[in-house]
Amino acid sequence: MSNVEVENDAQHHAQHHAQSGTGERRLQAHFDRTISHNQRIEPRDWMPEGYRKTLIRQIAQHAHSEIIGMQPEGEWITRAPSLRRKAILFAKVQDEAGHGLYLYSAAETLGADRADLTERLIEGRQKYSSIFNYPTLNFADVGVIGWFVDGAAICNQVPLCRSSYGPYARAMVRICKEESFHQRQGYELLMTMMRGTEAQRQMVQDAVDRWWWPSLMMFGPPDSESSHTVQSMAWRIKLHTNDELRQRFVDMTVPQAEKLGVVLPDPQLRWNNERGHHDFSTPDWSELKRVIDGDGPCNAQRMARRRAAHEEGAWVREAAGAYAAKQAAHEAGKKRQEGPAG
Amino acid sequence: MTRDRRKWPLYEVFIRGKRGLNHVHVGSLHAADDRMALTHARDLYTRRNEGVSIWVVRSDAITASTPDEKDPFFAPSGDKVYRHPTFYDIPEDVPHI
Ligand SMILES: [Fe+2]
Ligand SMILES: [Fe+2]
Numbered sequence: 001m002s003n004v005e006v007e008n009d010a011q012h013h014a015q016h017h018a019q020s021g022t023g024e025r026r027l028q029a030h031f032d033r034t035i036s037h038n039q040r041i042e043p044r045d046w047m048p049e050g051y052r053k054t055l056i057r058q059i060a061q062h063a064h065s066e067i068i069g070m071q072p073e074g075e076w077i078t079r080a081p082s083l084r085r086k087a088i089l090f091a092k093v094q095d096e097a098g099h100g101l102y103l104y105s106a107a108e109t110l111g112a113d114r115a116d117l118t119e120r121l122i123e124g125r126q127k128y129s130s131i132f133n134y135p136t137l138n139f140a141d142v143g144v145i146g147w148f149v150d151g152a153a154i155c156n157q158v159p160l161c162r163s164s165y166g167p168y169a170r171a172m173v174r175i176c177k178e179e180s181f182h183q184r185q186g187y188e189l190l191m192t193m194m195r196g197t198e199a200q201r202q203m204v205q206d207a208v209d210r211w212w213w214p215s216l217m218m219f220g221p222p223d224s225e226s227s228h229t230v231q232s233m234a235w236r237i238k239l240h241t242n243d244e245l246r247q248r249f250v251d252m253t254v255p256q257a258e259k260l261g262v263v264l265p266d267p268q269l270r271w272n273n274e275r276g277h278h279d280f281s282t283p284d285w286s287e288l289k290r291v292i293d294g295d296g297p298c299n300a301q302r303m304a305r306r307r308a309a310h311e312e313g314a315w316v317r318e319a320a321g322a323y324a325a326k327q328a329a330h331e332a333g334k335k336r337q338e339g340p341a342g
Numbered sequence: 343m344t345r346d347r348r349k350w351p352l353y354e355v356f357i358r359g360k361r362g363l364n365h366v367h368v369g370s371l372h373a374a375d376d377r378m379a380l381t382h383a384r385d386l387y388t389r390r391n392e393g394v395s396i397w398v399v400r401s402d403a404i405t406a407s408t409p410d411e412k413d414p415f416f417a418p419s420g421d422k423v424y425r426h427p428t429f430y431d432i433p434e435d436v437p438h439i
Contacts, residue, residue, distance in 0.1 A: 044406065101371065102369055106369075108352065108370065320350075324378075327375060
């Protein structure tokens with residue numbers, strides 16, 4: 001039972017030990033040693049408040065992104081061109097819900113409250129990935145999201161499987177296994193369209209043109225403007241910088257685009273033999289800032305949908321709670337009638 | 343607005359991946375009662391045949407040891423090297439031991 005995660009105990013434990021200053025220092029040293037030896041921090045271990053707070057924010061933001069991320073593609077489930085594509089898209093969107101729940105579960109091991117996290121999202125006090133504030137205009141977008149957005153998610157998440165916080169790393173392992181299906185179904189969808197009519201090929205190219213830059217922005221602002229990177233890397237809850245991950249994504253995607261027969265919309269994009277990487281243009285960071293600040297094409301729509309889903313589900317949660325209470329009362333009544341056991 | 347949900351307790355989920363293996367902890371979820379916890383666990387943690395059996399248990403029903411590796415709780419096994427087979431020197435030429 002060593003990895004059972006019970007919330008709040010960690011805080012009690014910490015308070016108990018931190019009463020004396022030397023106790024606190026000893027705990028900090030133990031924590032630092034665990035991280036530097038590349039071992040995992042587990043929920044009931046002592047950890048600095050900053051580590052706990054930063055992780056809760058990071059994991060919650062990640063969870064919210066998975067949940068909001070269901071919307072752009074979910075819109076196309078009823079309009080999928082075949083039963084096969086519909087079943088695949090259904091499974092994909094359901095996986096994203098699952099990813100959100102794995103991550104909320106990990107956040108709870110740090111003492112966060114799930115209902116509170118939902119509230120923070122709905123009230124706009126916590127953010128989610130900028131990419132989901134762009135619209136899906138036709139079914140080619142579903143393919144390009146799988147290829148680019150899930151591809152970018154893989155670049156981000158694979159290193160996090162080794163993050164210092166155990167429950168987060170384990171959630172990432174589970175998620176990464178599922179992301180591979182997401183990326184491949186998207187690419188296969190696009191290959192199918194590219195074998196179709198000229199109009200279909202144009203749809204794919206159009207979707208690529210619209211999603212390329214927002215996908216590069218998914219990795220966050222450039223390292224020169226990224227404020228939390230140093231501390232987060234020391235804590236091993238971030239393992240590569242935004243620019244490193246962005247570069248990795250570009251290098252990974254270029255040959256895939258060639259095989260597919262589409263053009264990535266960047267005239268500066270070319271292989272640099274000296275660096276051993278592709279050079280590419282600088283994304284429009286002012287656009288990223290606008291979208292993060294709430295002024296993207298779909299921010300209001302995504303938030304309204306999430307809020308409505310939560311409010312429309314209230315009666316279900318109430319009914320389930322009432323049913324559980326009634327069953328529990330019924331069981332208690334039966335036990336009383338049977339009298340004391342033995 | 344969310345008060346109703348706060349009453350749904352937290353459950354820990356354990357899955358037996360296949361016959362012959364132990365149940366292993368995979369994560370947690372909220373549910374109104376035990377049965378809902380079980381169906382939610384199925385939907386959340388076994389979408390790709392990851393399990394043949396599921397346990398759910400309310401998190402508040404679990405008693406756990408403290409995590410510190412220097413905790414005296416694990417001391418009783420720390421100094422009993424004679425519980426391990428490598429403690430015993432047996433001549434090389436004794437077979438099958
Ligand atoms: Fe995901
Ligand atoms: Fe995904």
